[in-house]
Amino acid sequence: MRLAVAVEAPQHTGLGAPLDYLADRAWPAGTLVRVPLGRRTVTGIVWGDAGATPDAGLTLRPIAQALDALPPLPATWRDMVAFAAGYYQRGLGELALAVLPPELRKVDATQLARRLGRRRPASVPAPSPALRPLTPEQAAALDQLARLPPGPVLLHGVTGSGKTELYLRAAAQALDAGRQVLVLVPEINLTPQLEARFAERFPGRRLVAQHSGLSPAQRLQHWLAAHLGEADLVLGTRLSVFTPMPRLGLIVVDEEHDPSFKQQDGARYSARDLAVWRSQREQVPVILGSATPSLESWQRAEEGRYTRLTLAERVGGGALPRLRIFDMNRLPRDRSQQTVLAPPLQAAIEARIARGEQSLLLLNRRGYAPVLHCGACGWKSGCPHCSAWRVFHKADRTLRCHHCGFTERVPRACPDCGNLDIAPLGRGTEKLAEQIAALLPGARIARIDADSTRLKGALESQLAAVHAGEVDVLVGTQMVAKGHDFRRMTLVAAVNPDGALFASDFRAPERMFALLMQAAGRAGRDAAHAGEAEMWIQTWHPTHPLYRALATHDFAAFAATQLDERRSVGLPPFSFLALLRAEAREAAVAQAFLADAAAVAAPPGLVCYAPVPPPVARVAGVERMQLLVESTSRPLLQQWLAAWVPQLHALKARHKRLLRWAVDVDPLGL
Template sequence: MQVDLVTVAVAVETPQHTGLGAPLDYASTAPGLPPGTLVRVPLGRREVPGIVWERPPGDAPPELKPVREVLASLPPLGDSWRQLVGFAAAYYQRGLGELALAVLPPELRKLDDVQLTRRIARLHRAEAPPAAAPGDPLHGPALNDEQRAAVEAIGAAPGTYLLHGVTGSGKTEVYLHAAEAALAAGRQVLVMVPEINLTPQLEARFAERFAGRRLVSLHSGLTPAQRLRHWMLAHLGAADLVLGTRLAVFASLPRLGLIVADEEHDPSFKQQEGARYSARDLAVYRGHVEGVPVVLGSATPSLETWQRVLEGRYRRLALPQRIGGGVLPRVRLFDMNTLPRQRGSAGPALAPPLVQAIAERIERGEQSLLFLNRRGYAPVLHCTACGWKSGCPHCSAWRVFHKGDRSLRCHHCGFTERVPRACPDCGNLDIAPLGRGTERLEEQIAELLPGARVARIDADTTRTKGSLEAQLGAVHAGDVDVLVGTQMIAKGHDFRRITLVAAVNPDSALFASDFRAPERLFSLLMQAAGRAGRDAEQAARSEMWVQTWHPRHTLYAALRRHDYEAFAAGQLEERLAAGLPPFASLALLRAEAREAAVAQAFLRAAAERVQAQAESMGVTIYPPVPPPVARVADVDRMQMLVESPTRGALQRLLAGWLPQMHTLRAQHKGVLRWAVDVDPLAI
C-alpha cells in the first residue's frame, strides 16, 4: 500500500554558519499536519526538535528527509504565537528556528511523544482544580479616582497604555483590578517584571488576591522541570495568570486577555545574549497582534515610550499622587566639595550631616537605605609605592577587592585570587583599597554608628537560595536599622519603615560616553527615592540625600522637583539635535577574536561590502571601535555602530547585509563570534 507523502516546512535550530534561517522542507506521512505542531526531524547526523511552520507556495525539492515523530499529545502552538516569533526573528535578525526553539522550555525539546503524554497526564493528576469559582469579587483597598479611571480605560479598548504613576501611587492595584476584569471574561493574564528578585513579592500579592486562580511563574530561576510544568499549564490554558521576566513574553497563552510590563523602563527587559530582543517592545507588538490591552507601568518611563505618548501612539494614564495622601520625599543635595579633601584615601564615605540624619532615624525606630551601585569592598587595590593596581590578567578591567574572603575577583570573567601579602611588582607591603563598594560602606557605617543593625543586600550576599527573601523579611520585620545595597534594593520594594534614602556616589554616570547613562541614572535615583516615605504617616519627614560633586547639574535640579517631564523634555531635545533614539534607529555589529586587529579587520570588511548601499539609503556606518571593556576572558571585542534615520531603512540594509557575514567570516579565520544587536541599550 502506497503512503502519500506531504511536504511540510519545519523550523529547526540550524548552525549559524550555515546561514539557513528559514524553515526547512521535510516529508510527512501525517495528513494535514497543522502549523505549530511539535515534531522531531533529522538534521545532518542528528535528530532535533522542530515546529511545523507555514510553507510558502512552490515546488518541493526531491528526496526530502522524513519527519521522524509527531508530538501529537501537545496542542499546536497558536497562530499569534508563531506571528510573534516570526516578527521577533526578522526584526532582531535571527534565524526563525533558532529563536522559536530557544524560547521553549529546554526540557520540552528533549521529550518524545510517549514521554510528553505521560508528563501531561501527570500534570492533570497533580494540579487540583481551583478552590474558588472564577469571577470571585476582589477584596482589596478601594481605588481612588485616578486608579478607577485607569482601570476603566484599560478595560474599554485594546491598545498600549502608559501607567505613569509616582512611586507609591498604587500602580499594582491597577494591575490587579485590570487582571480581575480579564479573568472574569475567561481570559489569561501575562505580567512581566524586569528582574527575578521582584518576582516573589509580586507573585505573593497576586496569589493572595486571586486565591482560587491558578498562577504560575516563568523565569530563569526555575528548575528545568518547574519551567516545563509552568509552561505547559499556560499552553494548555490551565494557568490563569503568568508572572515572569522577559522570557515570559514568549509564553504560549491561548486565551490571552491582558499584558502588563511593570517598570517598563528597566534595561533588564532587553536580552543581552543570543537573540537580543526587547521583551517590552515585543509585548506591545503581541498586544497589537492579539487585540488585547498592554499596560506599561513606570514612574520614569523610557524616553522611547514617552515620545510615543507625545506622538499619540500610546495613551498615558496618570497617577500623580501617592496612596493615602503621602508626599514624595524631600530631595537634599549635599555638595561634597564643602568637605576637606583627604589625600591618598577614598574620602569620607558619608558626610557628617548625613550620618547625623541616619542616627536620628535610628533613635525614632525608623530605617535608612544607603544606595551604592558597586559591590565588593573596593573597585581596585593599588600600591602606594609603585602604582601597581589589581588588574585582571584576562580582561581590560580591574579585579574588585572583596574583604570578606580576602579575594580579588573579576566581575567580568570570574577570575579570582587571594589578595597578595605584598605588591607583586615592588614588594611593598602597603597595598591599599582605592574607591568604595557596598562591603566597605557597610563596614564604615557600622563604625560611624556603633550598635546600629546594618545589613547589606547585593549579588554577593544573595547567592544562596532563599537568602534574598530572608534578608528582605528582616528589613520588613524592622530587624534592620540601615540597609546598604545596590540597585537590587532601589526599585520595586515596598519598605514601610524607611524614611531616609541616600545615594552615596552617583556622579560617574553624569559624564559617561553612553548617551543613555543620564536617563538610567535619573530613573534609578527616582526609584531609590521612592523607597522612602511609603507609609503616609511618615512621608512628611522622609528625605533623599544625594552626595554629589556636581550639585548644579540639570539632572539633579529635575530630581529635586521630582520632575520627570522636565528631565524628559531636556533629554529629548538633546536626542533630537544629535539624531539619536527615539528619533533614529541604531544597530551594533559586534565581533570577538583573540586579537583586536582581527575583529577590527572583519568589521571593516563587512562595512565595505555595503558602504555604497548604506549611503544611498541614508544609513551611516561608523568605524569599528572597542567597547568600554574591550577584553574579557582573553577575548578582544570590537563594535561598529550603524545609524539610520528610519527603522525601515535599517531593517532593509540588515536583511541583505547579514547573510553575507557568514561567507565573510570564513575569510577571517580568527573571528570567534559575531552578532548584531538591533536597538542596543549599551553603547
Template sequence: MSESYLVHVAVEAPQHSALSGPLTYRATHPWPAGSVVQVPLGRRVVCGIVWGAAPEAAAEEGAGLALRDVHSGLAGLPPLSDAWRALVQFAAGYYQRGLGEVALAALPPELRKLDDKQLALRLRRAQSMSLVPQGGEPELPPLTPEQQAALDGVDHGGVSLLHGSTGSGKTEVYLRLVARTLAAGRQALVLVPEINLTPQLEERFSARFPGRRIVSLHSGLTPAQRLKHWLAAHLGWADIVLGTRMAVLTPLPRLGLVVVDEEHDPSYKSQEGARYSARDLAVYRGKLEQAAVVLGSATPSLESWYHAQRGRYRRLAMPTRIGGAALPTVRLIDMNHVPREVARTSALSPALLAALGSRLERGEQALVLLNRRGYAPVLHCPDCGWKSGCAHCSAWRVFHRIDRTLRCHHCGACERVPRACPDCGNLDIQPLGRGTERLEEQLAAALPGARIARIDADTTRHKGSLEAQLSSVHAGEVDVLVGTQMLAKGHDFRRVTLVAALNPDAALFSSDFRAGERLFALLMQAAGRAGREAAHSAGSEMLVQTWHPAHPLYQALRAHDYAAFAARTLEEREMAGLPPYAHLALVRAEARTQEAAQAWLLAASEQAERLPEKGGVTLYPPVPSAIARVADVERAQMLVECESRPALQRFLAQWVPGLHALRAEHKGVLRWAVDVDPLAI
C-alpha cells in the same frame, strides 16, 4: 507506497551556518503548523517546530529530492498558534536572528527531550497543579480618583502608558485590570524586570485571586518547574502568568492583557542571543492578539514617553501617592564643602551620618545605595602604582574582603589576595575606592549598635537568601540596609524614611548617551522607597552626595519633575540625532586580536557600500568596545544609524545574510552579532 508530505520545520541552526529560515523535511504524517517534532540536522537529531506544510504540488515535485525524514513528534501537544508563530517570525526578522533560534529558545529545554508517553505524564502533572486556595472574598481597597481614571482609560485594543509616581498604587490598577480580563474569560501576562521582584508579586496576586491558577516563568525555576508552568500556560489552564522578559514569548491561547511593570528597566532588553526587547515585543504582541498592553513606570523610558506625547500610546497619569503620603524631600549634599580628609577616608559625609543617626533615634529604617559591590573596585600599590587588573580582561579585579579574593566581574577569574605587591614586593597594598562591603564596614564603625544588613549579588547567591533578607527588613529587624541598584526597584519597604545615594556622579559624564536617563530613573525609583507609609512620609528624605549639585539632572530630581527631565533630554537627543529621533544597530565582532575584529567589521562596512540602496543608512568606523577584552577575547563594534526604522530594517535584511561569507576570509573572528536598538554603545 505510503503517502508523503513536505513540511517546513524551524530548527536551531548555528549562526555561522547562515540558515535563518525553516528547512524542508519529508513526513509520512501531515503535521499541522505549530507541531513540535524531532528531525535530523547534520549528525544530530534536534527538536524543531513545523512552520507550515508544502502544498501537494510541491510535495510531488520534491518526490525525487534527497530530503530527510521527520523522525517523530509530540502528537499529544496542541500546536503552537498562528499568533505565536507570527510573533516569533517578527522577532527573528526584526532582530536579525535565525527563526529556529528564537522559536526554540522560547520552549522549555525539557520539552525537547520528551516523547509522547513522557509528555502525557507531564501533562497530567501540569493539569493537577494546585489552584490558589479558595478563601473568603478578598476585601478590595477603595480606588483613588486617579486609579479609577487610569483603569477606565486603558485602551483595550492598544497601548497605555501608566505614568504613576512611586507609591501611587499602580499595582492595584494592574490587579483590577487582571480581574477584568479573567472575568472576560481571557488570560493575563504580567512582566517584571527581575526575578527578585516575582515573590512579592506572586504573594499579592495569590491573595487577590483565590481559585485561579497562577504560574511564574523565569530563569530561577528548575527545568521541571519551567516545563510544568509553560504547559499550563500553553494549554490555557493557567489564568495568570507572572514572569521576567523570557515570559513574553510564552504561548497563551486566550491572551487578553499584557502588563509590563517598570517598563523603563534595561533588564527587559536581552544582552545575549537574539537581544530582543521584551517590552517592545509585548507591544507588538498586543497588536497581534488584540490584547490590551499597559506599560507602567514612575520614570518611563524616553521612547515610551515620546510615543505617548505623539498619541501612539495613551498616557494615564497617577502623580499622587496613596493615602496622601508625601514624596520624599530630595536634599543634595555638596561634597565640595566636605573637608578633603573626610571625603578621602570615608564614603559617608557628616550630614549623611547625622541624618542616619536621627533616623535610628526615632526607630526608623534607612536605605543606603552604592552601585558597586565588593570591598573596593581595585587594590593598588602606593609605591610602584601596581593595580589589580585582570589578566584576561580590560578591567580591574574587585577586592572582596570577606573571602580575601580578587574577582573579575566580567570573566569570573578569581584568586587569593597577594601578600605583597607582585611588582615591587611592597607589603602595604591598599584598597582604592569603595564597594558595598567597605560601606557596610564604615557604617558599622560610625553607627555602633545599629543593625546593618547588606543586599547585593554577593549576599543573594543562594536560593531563598534574598527572600529571607527582605523578610527581616520588613519585620523591622534591620536599621540600615546597604545595597546596589537591585534594592531600588519595586520593593515596598514600609518603614524606610531615608534613602541615601552615594557616588552617582560618574553617569553624568559617561560616553553612553543613555547613562543620564538610567541614572535619573535609578534615583527617582530609589527615592520612591522612602516614606511609602503615609504616617511616616512627612519627614521622609532622599540624600544625594554629589560633586555637581547644580547639574540639571539633580535639579529635576529635587522637584520630582520627570516631565522636565524628559523634555530637556529629548531636546538634546533631537539635536544630536539620537533615539527616539533616529534608529540604531550595533554590529559586534569578537576575535583573538583587536586587529582581526576590526578588519572583519571593515570588510562588512565595505560590503554594505556595494549594496544597491543604503536608504539613508550611515555606518560609522569600527572601534574597540567599552571593555575591549573579556576572557582573552578582543571585542570591537560598529554603529549603524538611520532616521527611518523601516529603512534600517530593509538595509539590515539585505546586508546581514551576506556577512556570513566573510567568516571564510577572516579566520581570526570567533563570533559576530547584530544588536538592533542597542541599549548601550
C-alpha cells in the same frame, strides 16, 4: 507530503529558514516533531506545508516522530517568533526553539502524553479579599483603561501611587471575562513579592512563574499550564513574553523602562517591545508601568501612539521625599576623600534609628573596593584576561573580575615590587556596610547585593528582615532601589552617584535619573511617615541639571530636556541604531572584519561609522570591536540589515582567522 519544519540551527549555518521533511500525514502548523538533522535527531516545529513535490534530485528525510499529544503552538505565537527572528536578525528555528523550555526537547511522545495525563483540574475562583477603595486618580485611570480599545497604555505613576493596584484591578477584569493575564517583571528578585500580591488577590486562580530560578522540570510544568490554558496568570521575566497563552486578555510590563528587558546575548530582543507587538497582534491591552518611563515610550505617548495615564499622587496623600543635596566640596580638603557620610547625613540617619525608622544607603557597586593598589610602584589589580580591574572582596579575601569571573586570593605583597603595603582604592557595598557599622555602633546593618544574596533563599530572608523592622540601615545596590514596599523606610541616600553624570553613553543620564528617582521612592511609602521622608545625595556637582530636576520629582521636565537634546543630534528615539559586534583573539582581526563590513555601500539615510572598541575592550582574553549603523528610518534600516547579514556570513568565511560576530538591533549600550 512535504512539511516545512523549523529546527534549531544558527543562522550562519545557512539553515535559518525552515527545512523540508516528508510526513505521512498533514501535521498542523505548530506541531512539535523530532526530525533528523545531520547525524542527530533534533526537536523541530512544523511551520507549514512545503508543497507536494520535492525539487528534482532532492531526497527528503522523513519526520521521525510527532509530539501530537500537545496542542500545536498557535499561529499568534508563530507570528511573534517570525517577527522577532526577522527584526533581530536571527534564524527562525534558532529563536523558536531557544524560547521553548529546554526540557521539552528531552521528552518523547509517550512521556509527554503521560505528563499531560497528570494535568491539574481547572482553577476554581474563590472570593477575593476585601479591597481598599481606590483613590480618585486610580478610579479615573481604571475607568479610562476599561473604555480604551486594545493597545499600548503607558501608566506613568509616581512611586507609591498604586500602580500595582491598577494591575490587579485590570487583571481581575480580564480573569472575570475568562481570559489569561501575562505580567512581565524586569528582574527575578522582584518576582516573589509581586507573585505574593497576585496570589493573595486571586485565591483559587492558578498562577505560575517563569524565570531562571526555576528548575528545568518546573519551567516545563509551568509552560505547559500556560500553553494548555490551565494557568490563569503567568508572571515572569523577559523570556515569558514568548509564553503561548490561548486565552490571553491582558499584558502588564512592570518597570517598563528597565534595561533588563533587553536580552544581551543570542537573539538580543526587547521583551517590552515584543509585548507591545504581541498586544497589537492579539488585540489585547498592554500596560507599560513606570515612575520613570523609557524616553522611547514617553515620546510615543507624546506623539499619541500610546495612551498615557497619570498617577501623580501617592496613595494616602503622602508627600514625595524631600531632596537634600550635600556639596562634598564644603568638607575640608584633607577629609573630603575619606568621608563616608557627611555629618548632616549621619545625624539624620541617627535620628531615624532613634525613632525606630529605617534608612537605605544606595551604592551601585558591589565588593569591598573596585581595585587594590600599591603606592610604591603603582601596581593595580588588573585582570589578566580583561581590560578591567579585579574587584577586592574582603569577605573571602579574593580579587574577582566581574566580567570573566577570574578569581585569585589576595596577594600578601605587591606582585611587582614586593611591597607589603597594598591598599584598597574606592568603595563598594561591602566596605560601605563595614564603615557604617563603625560609624553607627549598635545599629543593625544589612547588605543586599548580588554577593550577599547568592545562596538560594538569601534574598527572601534578608528582605523579610527589613520588612519585619529588624534592620536599621540597609546598604544595597540597584537591587533594592525599585519595586520594594519598605513601610518603615524614611530616608534614602545616594552615597556616591556622580560617576554616571559624565559617562560616554548617551543613555547614562536617563538611567541615573531613573535609578535615583526609583530609590527615592522607597522612602515615605507609609503615609504616616511621608512628611519626614528624605532623599540625600552626596555629590561633587551639586548644580548639575539632573539633580535640579530630581529635586522637584519632575520626570516630564527631565524627559523634555533629554528629548530635545537627542532630537538636536539625531539620537534615539529620533533615529534607529544597530551595532555589529565582532570578537577575536586579536583586535586587528575583529577590526579588519568590521572595516570590510563597513565598506558595503549604504543607501542615503543610513550611515556606517568606523569600528571602535567598546568601553571594556577585552573580556576573557577575547578582543572586542563594534561598528555602529544609524538610520533615519526604521524600515530602511531593517531592509538594509536583511540584505547586509547574508553578506556578513560570506565575509566571515573569507576571513580565515577565528572570529565571532553578532548584530544587536536597538542596542541599549554603546
